[in-house]
Amino acid sequence: MARRDACSDCAIRTRALCSTLSVEQLARLRRLSYRKRYPPGRLITGVDPAETWCAQVLSGVVKLTKALPDGRQQIVGLLFPSDFLGRPFGSASPYAAEAATEVELCCHNRHQFEELMHEQPGLKQLFLERTLDEVDAAREWMLLLGRKSAGEKVAALILHIARRLAGSGCAAGPGPGPMRFDLPLSRTEMADYLGLRIETVSRQLKHLRTTGVIGPGVGRTITLENVAALERMTEGGAP
Amino acid sequence: MARRDACSDCAIRTRALCSTLSVEQLARLRRLSYRKRYPPGRLITGVDPAETWCAQVLSGVVKLTKALPDGRQQIVGLLFPSDFLGRPFGSASPYAAEAATEVELCCHNRHQFEELMHEQPGLKQLFLERTLDEVDAAREWMLLLGRKSAGEKVAALILHIARRLAGSGCAAGPGPGPMRFDLPLSRTEMADYLGLRIETVSRQLKHLRTTGVIGPGVGRTITLENVAALERMTEGGAP
């Protein structure tokens, strides 16, 4: 009976939108759902089409990007496990989604998911609250993009990713010693998220390492040696 | 019977969230609503408190701002007539709202407005779709803040305001001759919305005027002489 992809086994069972569904509704949704994997860098959805499906992130990190005709790019959001991907109700989603790491999705038929939201007010309510949180997060990032220095931006990004990873159970928890994790983004992606160039990101990262705020690990490895200092640096406080 | 503030007279009757309400529900909401005016520059709500009310903009322009402890500011959104102001459901709104021009609001008790949304799925649905549009708008602005040059930013702001003003029936419509309007923002506010300094905004505006893309009017007056050129400049095309 217990299938490997049964909802009760689901890694995001308690945090996903599904957490509001009754057992019966959950069973119904599961019949309409399927899992899908993407390797790092693979495009998940393009900009144009009115996609016929939506999904929830089971594992990995998805980046949402917008681009200018001349190739300049901006990452406008990162999705972590239990986040929702897609644009129900009308207008086509004006950005592309791409796998930043290896990604696993739980996909639903968009139309049927919309119907389920209509039938189950709790589901729609939770989706609405998540969407409101997304507005807040986007605006927080607007403050970063418009008003913060390169150093503040990089510090804020590290903290942001650390918190989201911790919240989704990846990376060594708040156990003994400093938190350690791998950035799910390349330097290019970090730059595209922060409105910087990769060289600037690289230099700021080096600065954080030489001042001991983060550990000396190479590449994407981050060790949070001094979270308080990092927090101060996100708002213009001294290093 | 016909009071001056009757909903049927309301300037935003057809575009506001209320447009989904039945006559009876509209009457109920109206009994719980009141109008409020703010002069330019007046604070409407601060950051901290879990506000007990929410509102819809009847006239004027409201700016939503976030600030860093050292005083740096970023405008994270502008509200025009028929836009919704407030943060129903839980978490306190993490930004301040301030009147940019003379503003008139139609205010509702937050709790009762939430209840109305629960009772009337159409209202909640419309609110949800508006919120999704807000996410899109915020992310569009993230692209601007992170990746556009000063010239592109100013061009985009003028177009953005022109469209929103036209959509809310202010300013000379698309009748004969070029559209003309007054910017609802000071130079400081434009800079805070674009992530620039006021001197840069001033110089970019001058450049647009000397190249004839906008008319030579002084101060906040804008005449759209060449919309196509303005649109091109928004994305890196030649002036």
Next chain:
DNA sequence: CGCGTATTTGAGCATCATCAAGCGCCGTGG
């Protein structure tokens, strides 16, 4: 081992910020 890609490092430069006047507008008050 050798190649392709990601990242780091360095040097010079451009854009936009900063600093500093100056101008125009307007309400106040002599």
Next chain:
DNA sequence: CCACGGCGCTTGATGATGCTCAAATACGCG
């Protein structure tokens, strides 16, 4: 009526942050 002062905006000169270009190094992988 005009001098005064405040404020918002403009203009100019200078400089710093972050970008561009270029090359070296490290890394992953066949």
